[in-house]
Amino acid sequence: MCARYTLRNTPIHFFQRWLGAGVESWQPRYNIAPSQDVVILGCANPAGDPEWMTARWGLSPGGNRGTATKMLQINARAETVHKKLSFRESFRWRRCVVPADGYYEWIKSGGGRQPYFVTLQDDSVFGFAGIWDSGEPSQRNSLRSCAIITSEANALTQRIHARMPVILRPSAVAHWLDQSIEQAEELLPLLTPFSDVGMTLGPVSRYVNHVAHEGPACVQPVDRRIQGRLF
Numbered sequence: 001m002c003a004r005y006t007l008r009n010t011p012i013h014f015f016q017r018w019l020g021a022g023v024e025s026w027q028p029r030y031n032i033a034p035s036q037d038v039v040i041l042g043c044a045n046p047a048g049d050p051e052w053m054t055a056r057w058g059l060s061p062g063g064n065r066g067t068a069t070k071m072l073q074i075n076a077r078a079e080t081v082h083k084k085l086s087f088r089e090s091f092r093w094r095r096c097v098v099p100a101d102g103y104y105e106w107i108k109s110g111g112g113r114q115p116y117f118v119t120l121q122d123d124s125v126f127g128f129a130g131i132w133d134s135g136e137p138s139q140r141n142s143l144r145s146c147a148i149i150t151s152e153a154n155a156l157t158q159r160i161h162a163r164m165p166v167i168l169r170p171s172a173v174a175h176w177l178d179q180s181i182e183q184a185e186e187l188l189p190l191l192t193p194f195s196d197v198g199m200t201l202g203p204v205s206r207y208v209n210h211v212a213h214e215g216p217a218c219v220q221p222v223d224r225r226i227q228g229r230l231f
Contacts, residue, residue: 001075002128002148002165004208005032005103006117006219007039011125015041015099015173030218032100033211034058034074040146042096042132043179050177055096055132055146059086076131078151078166078191082184087147090131092182097127097173098148102219104208105161115208116160117219118201127173129166129191149191156196167194 008028032038038057041050058072073086081087102119120126132146153164168176172190181187208218 001105001161001163002103002150003034003074004211005098005100005128005165006030007032007100007125008219009101009123009125011099011101015097015125015127029214030216031208031211031214032057034072038098038146040096040098040130040132041127041173041177042094042130043177046093046179048179053096053132053144055144057146057148059090059131059133059145059147072145073147075150075165076147077163078129078149078188081131081149081191082188087131090133090147091184091187093179094132095176095187096130096132096146097168097176098130098146099125100128100165101125103165104204105157106209107160112206113209115204115206116201117204118157118160118164118199121198121200127168127170129168129176151191151193154193154196154199156199156201160201164193166191169194 006029008030010026034057036057037054040053040055042053043050044053058074060072076087082091101123102117104115104117106113106115129149130146131149132144134144149166150163151166153162157164168190175181176187176190203222205217205220205222207213207220
């Protein structure tokens with residue numbers, strides 16, 4: 001599962017091919033949560049090129065903004081995204097990439113929920129595989145929304161959760177966004193766990209637990225031991 005993530009750094013290197021597509025500025029974000037507006041890279045038109053768009057994180061029936069946060073579908077499983085009724089059309093026609101540079105998972109401890117922060121070792125920007133949808137144009141409060149695809153966790157992240165968001169390798173981004181590709185067998189091989197080589201995770205301040213909190217304090221490292229081992 002992926003329920004919070006960060007985009008603290010400008011995604012210049014990972015997305016340099018598309019940075020000219022209407023991007024004006026980037027504001028660091030340390031605690032991106034479901035129901036918030038996020039930046040995605042996708043094709044708004046079937047025959048168009050990838051462009052930067054804004055979407056609410058969390059799919060809902062009809063794309064209505066009034067849907068309660070707890071009802072939003074923020075993740076889609078890689079194993080079933082091409083078959084599940086609520087996702088399959090978006091998987092075929094409306095794939096996107098969600099820029100990020102870290103994400104959080106939580107472990108229950110005696111004193112509550114301890115957050116762990118997962119990044120690449122060089123702290124660079126990467127892209128989550130995602131899908132997006134939009135409500136009916138005639139429906140009030142309709143909007144574009146998105147979900148992040150998850151896979152089984154790799155050897156590192158399975159210490160804190162059984163699943164992880166699908167992180168696309170840079171070479172796979174163009175393939176994932178290619179509107180001429182519709183067959184699941186050409187896309188599903190991209191939705192595998194990212195290698196744990198080059199990744200890192202560690203406990204951070206519980207300041208991030210509150211969805212309204214923002215800023216560098218969210219990723220402040222702390223010392224915590226799990227089963228006798230310090231991460």
